[in-house]
Amino acid sequence: EADTAMYRAKSAGRNRIAFFEAAMQSDVEQRLALENDLAEAIGTDQLEMFLQPQFDAAGQPDGCEMLMRWTHPVRGPVSPAVFIPAAEESGLILPLGDWVLREGCRTVLRLQEAGHPLPVSINVSPRQFRQIDFAGQVKAILAETGADASQLIFEVTEGLLIENLEETILRMHELVSIGIRFSIDDFGTGYSSLGYLRRLPLYELKIDRSFVQDTPGNPDNPGDTAIVQTILSMAGHLGLRVVAEGVETREQADFLKAAGCTALQGYLLARPMPVAAWLQWQ
Ligand code: C2E
Ligand code: CA
Ligand code: CA
Ligand code: CA
Secondary structure, eight states: OHHHHHHHHHHHOSSHHHHHHHHHHHHHHHHHHHHHHHHHHTTSTTEEEEEEEEEOTTSOEEEEEEEEEEEETTTEEEOHHHHHHHHHHHSTHHHHHHHHHHHHHHHHHHHHHTTOOOOEEEEOOHHHHTSTTHHHHHHHHHHHHTOOGGGEEEEEEGGGGTSOHHHHHHHHHHHHHTTOEEEEEEETSSOOOHHHHTTSOOOEEEEOHHHHHTTTTOTTOTHHHHHHHHHHHHHHHHTOEEEEOOOOSHHHHHHHHHTTOOEEOSTTTOOOEEHHHHHHHO
8 A cells, every 4th residue: 555655645746745644544544444344244244255166188177266255245346355465464364264264174075065076275375374373273174174184275375485484394294294285376476496396395386377368478578488388397397286377368278288287277267156156067
């Protein structure tokens, strides 16, 4: 918000400081209102987990990602890109994350019961992962729901890996030992280095949408095609599954498949949808 406020202050051109402060205040107020409303939404049907399937090269579903949806009673749908960062900052991500874990486990069971089992990926925020007893919480929810840990994939971002790498590695191993698999989300946008990737017990990398968008060969951005190819060859050496996220066009899908990427996720194939809708579609 600071950037927005700064931008507004600059474009206003007069009485900059006062305007900047006013803009800041209203942003802070907006943020607080959002946080209050989000706190109240937890445990109500305003929040729902959607599912976006992933497909293999033959077009068969071979995984899915759970994505949170919030329908505010007055504002309507609020984007996770807005409320997740606010939840992360305020700490609300902890009760939310707990709920997401439970919903992930329930979805694993629902898909199994419907006769269409699929591994379920959930987004685990750094703050959630760094809780001292995160592994204990995961075990408790697995025991409570009876879901199979090997059907769960935790998507974490590279940001998690800059601080306390040793502790992160230990925690990952503890969770891997009970069957959880790990994926690096938005791969390529952070601090990726082959050195640390080799030290993590990983299952998968997800190529960030920003790279997928510019394949194959956007003349303005020829580098992105090379980045995708590099990620795929690196993952090949490390024996990791690769999911391309945000696949929107047939050209992107064809390029990715030809380059050896087997799992595709994006609007071209399917949009995020309620679990019931996916089961009907199956
Ligand atoms: P993400 O984990 O990178 O999720 C992928 C985002 O791309 C999702 O946005 C998804 O709806 C969107 N997407 C999928 N296919 C396409 C496509 O073909 N084109 C385009 N333009 N977009 C596509 P969404 O659902 O708005 O979520 C935004 C971010 O919010 C997620 O990014 C994730 O970081 C966070 N988020 C969502 N749900 C959760 C959650 O349950 N827990 C946590 N911690 N974070 C979540
Ligand atoms: Ca994700
Ligand atoms: Ca992602
Ligand atoms: Ca992303």
